[in-house]
């Protein structure tokens with residue numbers, strides 16, 4: 038429920054979430070999972086994209102209520118989405134909690150959750166279901182024990198077969214229940230889509246350093262792109278950033294260049310339907326005139342998973358200077374850098390720390406001209422981005 042001030046609750050560092058029970062059957066409540074550090078941005082997309090009420094924001098999660106329609110499946114900045122079926126309290130670290138959990142799950146409206154998700158996509162009851170459990174903090178029981186004890190109850194209540202994903206080598210199930218325990222509470226949800234939302238159907242070719250699609254989508258939201266503008270990724274790899282930028286805003290012109298021909302071929306395969314131009318070029322000597330690109334987005338080759346080659350080898354400041362040369366006046370560049378490589382420049386407007394593949398990194402927004410606010414504040418998600426960052430944006434680790 039919204040707080041008395043109409044603000045979502047910050048649920049971080051052990052703080053408890055505001056009650057958000059399923060007592061109002063007409064208003065479904067969802068649990069979205071996100072990359073650490075992007076919870077606030079995902080909340081902005083949810084709030085303005087779905088006209089939703091954001092109820093609570095916590096560690097890698099956003100709880101919100103919204104209409105049950107297919108727009109929830111189009112959210113681009115989240116990793117996964119569950120219909121929240123209910124919460125079970127007094128789940129502590131003791132093993133007795135396993136029995137309490139099973140008893141609590143039995144009382145939840147499991148059949149109603151299945152029926153609701155069934156309105157958005159087909160549910161093949163005969164294929165059975167899986168349970169994925171997780172918890173924060175130390176417990177005297179294992180994740181697999183949570184899955185087995187709740188799976189047995191869900192099977193009894195729904196009449197569907199439980200498949201233990203630890204022992205059952207079958208492919209993923211279409212029905213996936215999620216149990217997440219933190220503090221003294223378990224949240225029980227049902228995955229809304231067939232697969233986690235971060236898995237994109239377009240990704241046919243991957244390569245080391247290929248960007249996590251929700252992060253690419255988030256960077257596009259921060260780029261200030263607008264219909265008809267040129268968006269350039271000068272080290273595009275497999276094309277994720279530009280494909281996601283087009284997903285956010287189909288009417289943009291996208292140009293991707295990379296020094297590596299094989300990666301450009303992979304980008305063309307992934308972005309086959311996305312009408313991008315893919316050009317072989319060295320980021321140290323880009324074949325574009327000054328001010329050519331209205332926005333630049335890039336996941337630079339800092340050397341963690343992909344080494345810089347060509348003119349920028351050992352000279353990343355040359356890469357950044359060249360990206361800024363081709364950026365149009367008034368435009369922004371959104372660069373993903375590892376935390377140790379945080380850019381220090383009077384052109385940096387904003388640094389957003391995120392946790393990616395077990396490491397802290399930074400999304401940094403640079404401006405072609407100093408003294409201007411980030412261009413994204415003037416775009417579709419601008420008011421929500423500004424509001425959610427002010428309320429919930431992370432301070433650097």
Ligand SMILES: C[S@@+](CC[C@H](N)C(=O)[O-])C[C@H]1O[C@@H](n2cnc3c(N)ncnc32)[C@H](O)[C@@H]1O
Nearest residue numbers: 246247248272274275277296297319320346347
């Ligand atoms: C971290 S990867 C980018 C991944 C990309 N965002 C994706 O999702 O696949 C960095 C890219 O920089 C490219 N690269 C390295 N040196 C380069 C240079 N001098 N000019 C252009 N691209 C370069 C690599 O080939 C690699 O594709």
